[in-house]
Amino acid sequence: MLRTLIYGARQIVTVTRNNKEKFLCGKDMHAIGVIKSDAGGLSLMIENENIVAIGTDDAIARDFEGMEIDNKIDASGCCILPGFVDAHTHPIWAGDRVHEYAKKLAGATYMEIMREGGGIGFTVEQTKLATDEELLIGLVARLKRMLHAGTTYVECKTGYGLEWPDELRLLKLLEQARSYIPIGISITYCAAHAVPKNKTAEEMTEDIINKQIKALKQLIDNKEIDVNDIDVFCEKGVYDIEQSRRILLAGQQIGLSINFHGDELNYTGSAEMGAEIGARAISHLECISEEGIRAMANAKTFAVILPHTGYILRIEMPPVRKMIDAGVPVALGTDANPNAFSSAMSISMNLACVLCHMSLEEALAAATINSAAALGISDKYGSIEVGKKADLIICRCPSWEHIIYQFGDHTHIIRYVLKHGEVVYAKSA
Ligand SMILES: [Zn+2]
Incomplete structure (x- = not known):
């Protein structure tokens, strides 16, 4: 001993x-x-x-x-x-988006950049071009930054592959990263992060449910990869509320917990839908309704707040004060990704205090025990x-x-x- x-x-x-x-x-x-x-x-x-x-x-x-x-x-x-437990990150990708940062500062919105082929689409292309080795080196370097900034457990999403087998490659590399760095990793399957070029959201919904999730089940059953959660970018112009529900339920059926992007740029009813289908966590929620807050408080669905993203996109912050007062358990994440380039939870906590009106104590609880609970690991961590x-x-x-x-x-x-x-x-x- x-x-x-x-x-x-x-x-x-x-x-x-x-x-x-x-x-x-x-x-x-x-x-x-x-x-x-x-x-x-x-x-x-x-x-x-x-x-x-x-x-x-x-x-x-x-x-x-x-x-x-x-x-x-x-x-x-x-x-x-x-x-710290970081409850929401997208750490596996190639090609930064510093050029878009300049466009955003000049006033372009997230969806305008995405429609021009930038945003997630750009990262998906760059990720496809990268070798496994390049992706793994980039991933481990980012996880190392997080660890040195005090994050000892991190949720890591796929989502820059979109289609099988590109998503499979990201899953395998996330699994491999566990042996290169001593940080806890909770893997979330996020093929429904965007709709690939030349495909419709409906076609992709069918593809994810009938092909990708079935293949994923095989991998999990064979104990090749340990995947924890299922995610969708439920947003106007991406996956609508019914497509999101179908994908999330298909993931839930193979044993994954529901943990998705909702009510971020537009109100979609994500909070209400998530609470209804037993989501463990919903991220963003900048545009959540009063009804959505009540539903999440009753269901004790975690709201994962990502203040760095709202800050970078200059969008309204989620009504965190109202959520806490209503009894919604609130957690925090960095949303580390090429759009919002940040990996330090101490910065997320500072932004949460200043921009979302959380107290220092609330921010720390959100970055530790509650973010651990949002990943289902608070019996051992947080x-x-x-x-x-x-x-x-x-x-x-x-x-x-x-x-x-x-x-x-x-x-x-x-x-x-x-x-x-x-x-x-x-x-x-
Ligand atoms: Zn995200």
């Missing part, structure tokens, strides 16, 4: 309040658990991959007296937080509790809020990132 002690910390942000909550909603999102030391430091003990004890330095030293400790990490002057996996960030700062407050400066604050109890990033002095 490998025993690791982290000692001397100023604060340990547990997020949950030791009631073993699987997610937080309403007022509880603001009332997160933080252990502070008045005198002396705080310790956290890890055995193999798991957190086994949390307490003052003195108490932990007493409890483990005489026992062998393999590693010791000095966290003097530091705060310990759970590793908070600091005895029995949970030791996915941790050790930050040198006077109090935990600095990781959000010091906008874009996470590289200066994060000293260590631990995945399953092992140091996977240490800042050079």
Whole structure:
């Protein structure tokens, strides 16, 4: 057994309040658990991959007296937080879209660029031209940036292949990435990310249901690839509400959880439909209706908020305050993709606070326990509790809020990132 002690910390942000909550909603999102030391430091003990004890330095030293400790990490002057969980990313692609960024700054909308053959269509073409090796190198490099920015678990979507076997290639590379980098990966099948050229949305809906999802089932049954969720870009001019429903239900039938893009650029009724069919999460929701908020609150469907995308596209932010007050569990993601190029959850949290009017505590709950719950993994991840996996960030700062407050400066604050109890990033002095 490998025993690791982290000692001397100023604060340990547990997020949950030791009631073993699987997610937080309403007022509880603001009332997160933080252990502070008045005198002396705080310790956290890890055995193999798991957190086994949390307490003052003195108490932990007493409890483990005489026992062998393999590693010791000095966290003097530091705060310990759970590793961030990024609930929405598109990390596998080739060809950046910096040229479109300039167009967007000059006033072009997302859909205008997409209709001109840019946007997702451009990335699909560039991805097709890239070799497996190029795609894998790009993917692992992006995941590494995330890990160094404190993200220890990330949802990764396919979706720049659109058709089989291009989507299959992306699935296989995502699966391979697991052996190159120690970050948790939850794979989401997102062939319905856009409609390929020369195809209609209806043709693609049939193709995805009758061909792609059937082939996917074979791979899952053969244990070749571990896929968790099914996704659709439910949007005016892409997949309509009925096509989306059919694709999502077909995915659900083979055991995938429903986790899709809805009500982003236009109101489509995605929230109502998702709540009705048992979606675990719906992302974006900038144009959600009052009825949609009620439906998601009742069904406890997670709203995955992606403030960086709204910021980059200069669109209205989702009504996050209303969602939280109504009891919708809210989670956060970076939406890392060639449109919204960002991989740091600390930046998403800052934008969520400033642009979506979330409190610092709500933003942290959304980026940890709730984003873990949006991926169905909050029994093991997303908070600091005895029995949970030791996915941790050790930050040198006077109090935990600095990781959000010091906008874009996470590289200066994060000293260590631990995945399953092992140091996977240490800042050079
Ligand atoms: Zn997305």
